[in-house]
Amino acid sequence: xxxxxxxxxxxxxxxxxxxxxxxxxxxxxxxxxxxxxxxxxxxxxxxxxxxxxxxxxxxxxxxxxxxxxxxxxxxxxxxxxxxxxxxxxxxxxxxxxxxxxxxxxxxxxxxxxxxxxxxxxxxxxxxxxxxxxxxxxxxxxxxxxxxxxxxxxxxxxxxxxxxxxxxxxxxxxxxxxxxxxxxxxxxxxxxxxxxxxxxxxxxxxxxxxx
Amino acid sequence: xxxxxxxxxxxxxxxxxxxxxxxxxxxxxxxxxxxxxxxxxxxxxxxxxxxxxxxxxxxxxxxxxxxxxxxxxxxxxxxxxxxxxxxxxxxxxxxxxxxxxxxxxxxxxxxxxxxxxxxxxxxxxxxxxxxxxxxxxxxxxxxxxxxxxxxxxxxxxxxxxxxxxxxxxxxxxxxxxxxxxxxxxxxxxxxxxxxxxxxxx
Numbered sequence: 244x245x246x247x248x249x250x251x252x253x254x255x256x257x258x259x260x261x262x263x264x265x266x267x268x269x270x271x272x273x274x275x276x277x278x279x280x281x282x283x284x285x286x287x288x289x290x291x292x293x294x295x296x297x298x299x300x301x302x303x304x305x306x307x308x309x310x311x312x313x314x315x316x317x318x319x320x321x322x323x324x325x326x327x328x329x330x331x332x333x334x335x336x337x338x339x340x341x342x343x344x345x346x347x348x349x350x351x352x353x354x355x356x357x358x359x360x361x362x363x364x365x366x367x368x369x370x371x372x373x374x375x376x377x378x379x380x381x382x383x384x385x386x387x388x389x390x391x392x393x394x395x396x397x398x399x400x401x402x403x404x405x406x407x408x409x410x411x412x413x414x415x416x417x418x419x420x421x422x423x424x425x426x427x428x429x430x431x432x433x434x435x436x437x438x439x440x441x442x443x444x445x446x447x448x449x450x451x452x453x
Numbered sequence: 454x455x456x457x458x459x460x461x462x463x464x465x466x467x468x469x470x471x472x473x474x475x476x477x478x479x480x481x482x483x484x485x486x487x488x489x490x491x492x493x494x495x496x497x498x499x500x501x502x503x504x505x506x507x508x509x510x511x512x513x514x515x516x517x518x519x520x521x522x523x524x525x526x527x528x529x530x531x532x533x534x535x536x537x538x539x540x541x542x543x544x545x546x547x548x549x550x551x552x553x554x555x556x557x558x559x560x561x562x563x564x565x566x567x568x569x570x571x572x573x574x575x576x577x578x579x580x581x582x583x584x585x586x587x588x589x590x591x592x593x594x595x596x597x598x599x600x601x602x603x604x605x606x607x608x609x610x611x612x613x614x615x616x617x618x619x620x621x622x623x624x625x626x627x628x629x630x631x632x633x634x635x636x637x638x639x640x641x642x643x644x645x646x647x648x649x650x651x652x653x654x
Contacts, residue, residue, distance in 0.1 A: 260475055286640075289640040295642075319640065325604070325607040331608045332608065335571065338571060339570055339571055436570055
């Protein structure tokens, strides 16, 4: 079996000395892992960084196998974000939240939302709006309702209005409660620590503007 | 017969233990074991002595977190090294790499890893509290954050920079074109980073 797809790197865990198990958020195959031969080679190390968009060829004998990934870089987001502390934290947060998606369940809208979010991490205001949008999509994709408090924040923010961050923070509080109650708590888990730290950063960015 | 079978099992065990080490596979482990048992005096016995000494005397330096058989470690105890500049690295391997470069004459601080939200590695899991303690030393002028140029490494660097602000000058390693590399073969991210961080010629 084999297929080609495009995906964002969520994690790459070392397997043995020079290989890795790569988890991607793909466009047509959802959150999907695969084995990458020679992942620690110089040519590959920069490619398998979290947030990078890669084109991938997956091969396996049976569909339920882990399978072998052959990966090529499409867009190097990680290097672009490395100088921005907030963007890196937001990237960790998005990757951790994408982990709530079931394995191999296709979700083109979440894939699209992940990509859009990556391009909106430059400032706290746009990053907060991007996280609201991503979490809305995640809840919808998982089959849960979206909290009514997020309606105002669902408008695409232009980052210029004073009250944008307030709306986003209110929406994130509501989304956080819904995610915890419906997605994480039933499995004895808490919200990802990266999300808690990110929302805290948004809050301090908001209060420092006052 | 039973004795030789037992001896064979011990050799097989040694081969499998060596084969599990980084850089060695079953074939190279067999070669290494054969070398050791045919050169007992020159190779096997010195190796046993070195490993035993390492096992009994190896300590983590309470100041910098490096592994050494001396406390404090050789680098912390060396009076020729500057106490004004501190280089923060993730692992011992990174410290050894910087020492090989022979370009740094200050002291080190080994974190023991990098922050990783996905793996649940938080600040309390790393050697950060002792770094903040060392950073309060008024003699310290600069702290170089030499964490890896990975998402986790840079997340750690940003976290530390925030915690260390106001204590000493905080810098980080440059990123860009490696010596001997050709632009045509470089990855897009490094190339873009090198362009962003260009400097006057």
